[in-house]
Amino acid sequence: MMGLDVYAIAAAVLVGLGFHGLITQPHPLKRLLAVNVVGNGVFLALIVLARRLPDGPDPIPHAMVLTGIVIAVSATAFGLALVRRQARDAEERDD
Amino acid sequence: MNLFDALTALLLVLLAWRCLIVPDLFRSIVLFVVFGLLLALTWARLDAPDLALAEAAIGAGVLGVLLLGTWRALGSPRRGETPSSSLPAGLRVLSAAGSAVLAGALAYGLHLLPGTGDGAGTLALETLPLPATGQPVTAVLLDFRSYDTLLETAVLLMAVVGTWLARSPLLDALSSEDATAHTPVMPVLMRLFAPVLLVTGAYLVWAGAYTPGGAFQGGAVLAAAGVLLALGRRLGTAPDAGWLLRLLLVLGVLVFIGAGLLLMPAQNAFMAYPERWAGLIMHLVEYTLAVSIALSLLLLFTGRPGLRGISG
Amino acid sequence: MTEMLPVLAVFLPLLAGVILFLSGPGPGGLWALGGIVLSAAPSLLLVRQVAVMGTIEHLMGGWSVPLGIRLMADGLSALMILLTAVVGVLVSIHALGLFDRRDAASRQFWVLWPLLWGALNALFLSADLFNAYVTLELVTLAAIPLVLLAGSARAVSAALRYLILALFGSMLYLAGVALIYGLTGVLDMQLAGERLAGGGWVVNLAAALMVTGLLVKAAIVPFHLWLPDAHGSAPAPVSALLSALVVKAAVYLLLRLWSGPLLEPLSQPSVAWLLAGLGVAAILYGSVQALRQPRLKLVVAYSTVAQLGYMLLLFPMAGLLAWQGVIYHGVAHGVAKAALFLAAGNILYQIGHDRIVDLRGSGTVLAVSFGTFAIAGISIMGLPPSGGFLGKWLLLQATLGAGAWWLALVILAGGLLAAGYVFRVLRAAFQLPDSDAEGMEPPVRHIGPLMRWPALVLALLGIALGFAGEPLLALLGDMPGGAG
Structure with missing residues (x-):
């Protein structure tokens, strides 16, 4: 039993919040933020898991999170470029 | 478990909730960056200093700059209040209920997990004296699971190419409309901080083998120096990348793949290095990766293939 | 040599993409052709060796599992790699006629497509739960920029929707992987499968998260909304690659998990029939929508929604x-x-x-x-x-x-x-x-x-x-x- 860990609960709540945001928010930038909140919840869960070893933190989940952060930021940066392009396309349509 | 942890966890949830719920886009972004910084603190608290650095530098830092820049570039009608949900109230309630179930199930699942883990992690800590790098996370990233790291740098390259194809360069949009460069503070900031960031970044890369830090954290700090120079109009964009820039962008991946493939016939495994050379190769990989990562992150910000220096 | 082939099947296409990136602007149908040959050759050799010798494995970095990452080429992997190579070569030839390397945007096709090829092979060869997540992201992030080559506002919106949903899907998958690592302490699919025997509540939750994430990525009804837009607005060779290979990548991983670590949770009759029910819905809904579309490419795109549904009928049959x-x-x-x-x-x-x-x-x-x-x-x-x-x-x-x-x-x-x-x-x-x-x-x-x-x-x-x-x-x- 991992027991009652507030950070594990926070991780789960972050995933739920992000999911709700993804469904209810119409603005693409906010939807990107929502997905990132989900991701950060998952990362937090992994880091909580890494603390279970007796001889120091488990480096495997840490490496997973680092990889995950880089992937999430790369994808989000690309997503932001798409958000800007979409806004510009919409402006040109309005003119 | 103490009050500090309980408050931090609560604050994380509150920040995320406000970030997703406030209608004003700017405040939403600021809240997200604060959320990222608190997350970095949390990870330092949870024995993950490497990740705290990465989250602060990449998650809150680079992503924060990109978010705020994008907000500026969106143009006035689109940057203000975001439309509230167009979903009917019933569906919103359904979504909230579904999210609550998801969160509850995940919390319960995490709670049920065994209190000790026996497996790859223990093995990694036991095997640690063997590889050339002393830092456990670096050993996993550059040795045990170096294949993941290699593939992840390819993700970065794809995001850069994708950003070019989106043809919405952020730096150009910013410099065409705003006045940051003309405020008297900017040049001072730049002269003061750009060298500091360069030195810090280089230190983080170098130190990564022995202490928290590494190619990603260091690369992100180096990229921040570049972003500062770009905002201060010392760096501009160009329509096409010269060969040197293209080479530096993929240098890390090339060295990584090259070392793996060239040594494969002798070692009988991809990315297995002879013991004498392992340290040298991993350092070479780490340094070249840092350069490529720094440039990639900078180009994700500028948004066009080329860079040019501006004298002034 | 044989045990090197899985590595070459991943890295020669990736290397081809990097080299084509470095080669810069200018004419160069020959460069592109070279990239295709470099990508296809190791795939075909690998398939032949699997046909002759059976399953081939490679331990990355020489580290044995559970510490390292294992590549495994079995019959299913070989068949998917063969499909990718055959469709890939023919679509590439079509693309040689369509995408001129002198054009700045078209040039990027010849960077992204070899990278996508390598990423697909990497996914088909992965025997590690987390590595499969990385390769899945690689596939997605190589595929979405390709949609942009059409240059239209419609393509941009489709790409953005696709990106957000795909990112969400992979986060759900990763949450499941985290739970499995929490239970077993390993990421290797086979080892994890052995340690998960007996099931339990957490295994069911992990399976639900991973499967839902993959269904989003595979555009199975009701997560299909992004597919017709993205596949319908991309240039033809890109649509062909997306429909023939990229959505299959997520379904492939689903089959791989079903036949491996998640066999028990996914074989429960209620789960199996739920998945088959989604398949039935996809077949009927996709086909009816395809009948009603005003544009040819949308007909073909909705047909993909329908045809993917058949693949979910496997679960309750299981023979x-x-x-x-x-x-x-x-x-x-x-x-x-x-x-x-x-x-x-x-x-x-x-x-x-x-x-x-x-x-x-x-x-x-x-x-x-x-x-x-x-x-x-x-x-x-x-x-x-x-x-x-x-x-x-x-x-x-x-x-x-x-x-x-x-x-x-x-x-x-x-x-x-x-x-x-x-x-x-x-x-x-x-x-x-x-x-x-x-x-x-x-x-x-x-x-x-x-x-x-x-x-x-x-x-x-x-x-x-x-x-x-x-x-x-x-x-x-x-x-x-x-x-x-």
Whole structure:
């Protein structure tokens, strides 16, 4: 039993919040933020898991999170470029 | 478990909730960056200093700059209040209920997990004296699971190419409309901080083998120096990348793949290095990766293939 | 040499993409051609070796599991790698005619596509739960920028929607992986499977998260909303790659998990029937939507939504016949769908639009393109002799063997509906123009042989697959892990 860990609960709540945001928010930038909140919840869960070893933190989940952060930021940066392009396309349509 | 942890966890949830719920886009972004910084603190608290650095530098830092820049570039009608949900109230309630179930199930699942883990992690800590790098996370990233790291740098390259194809360069949009460069503070900031960031970044890369830090954290700090120079109009964009820039962008991946493939016939495994050379190769990989990562992150910000220096 | 082949099948395409990135602007059909050869050669050699020797493994970095990452090429991997190579080479030839490396945007096709190829092979070879997440992201992030090559506002919106959903899907998958690591302490699929035996609540939750994430990525109804937009607005070779290979990547991982670490949770009757129910919904909904679309490429895109549904019918059947049928169906669909998209793209390219009502009379002018469409349609409808027929035939036998006669009815209904949307297009095209008013306008643009023939070759391959069942099913072999 991992027991009652507030950070594990926070991780789960972050995933739920992000999911709700993804469904209810119409603005693409906010939807990107929502997905990132989900991701950060998952990362937090992994880091909580890494603390279970007796001889120091488990480096495997840490490496997973680092990889995950880089992937999430790369994808989000690309997503932001798409958000800007979409806004510009919409402006040109309005003119 | 103490009050500090309980408050931090609560604050994380509150920040995320406000970030997703406030209608004003700017405040939403600021809240997200604060959320990222608190997350970095949390990870330092949870024995993950490497990740705290990465989250602060990449998650809150680079992503924060990109978010705020994008907000500026969106143009006035689109940057203000975001439309509230167009979903009917019933569906919103359904979504909230579904999210609550998801969160509850995940919390319960995490709670049920065994209190000790026996497996790859223990093995990694036991095997640690063997590889050339002393830092456990670096050993996993550059040795045990170096294949993941290699593939992840390819993700970065794809995001850069994708950003070019989106043809919405952020730096150009910013410099065409705003006045940051003309405020008297900017040049001072730049002269003061750009060298500091360069030195810090280089230190983080170098130190990564022995202490928290590494190619990603260091690369992100180096990229921040570049972003500062770009905002201060010392760096501009160009329509096409010269060969040197293209080479530096993929240098890390090339060295990584090259070392793996060239040594494969002798070692009988991809990315297995002879013991004498392992340290040298991993350092070479780490340094070249840092350069490529720094440039990639900078180009994700500028948004066009080329860079040019501006004298002034 | 043999044990190096899995590595080469991943890294030579990636290297080709990096080299084409470095080579910069300028003419260079030859560079692109070199990239294709460099990418295809190790794949084909690997498939041959698997056919001769059986499963091939490679321990990355020389580290044994659970510390390191294992690559594994078994029959299923080999078949998917073969599909990728064959579709990849033919689509590449088409793309040589369409994407000029002198053009700044088109040049990026020749960077992203080899990277995508390497990423797909990496996914098909991965035997590690977390590495599969990384490769899945690699596939997604190589695929989405390709959609942008169309340059239209529609493509940008589709790409953004696709990106957000795909990112969410992979986060759900990663949450499941985190739980499995928490339970077992390992990421290797086989080891994790052994340690998960006995199941339990957390295993069910992990399976639910991972499967839902993959269903989002695979565009299974009700997560299909992004697919028609993205696949319908991308340039033809990109649509072909997305529909034939990229969405299959997520389904492949689902099958891999079912036949490995998640066998127990996914074999519970309620779960298996829920997944099959989604499959049925996808088949019926996708086919009906395909019948109603005004534009040719959207018909083909909705057809993908429908055809993916068949692959979920595996779960309640769970015998060797169903396993073979589902995978053969996936391969046959990949080949035929690539042909359909290339043919539809050629039609759009030549007459400047793809509105079905205005196709009237164009069939006689664009005989090769519509002929290709019709031949590829045979396999999509599942008529004999074709690969699509063989896949559906195996699946039908499996359903009847399991006494699920109503699933058999769905399979037949799906075939009839497919006939409906294929013939609707052909009828419009071959309908003679009204009286003598005006003849069919001449094509806006002509296509060269590079664009014309790969589509036809793919369509004919779709038919030939009807006769190639024996060697390909022998390559596929038994179900891994003795599932079912």
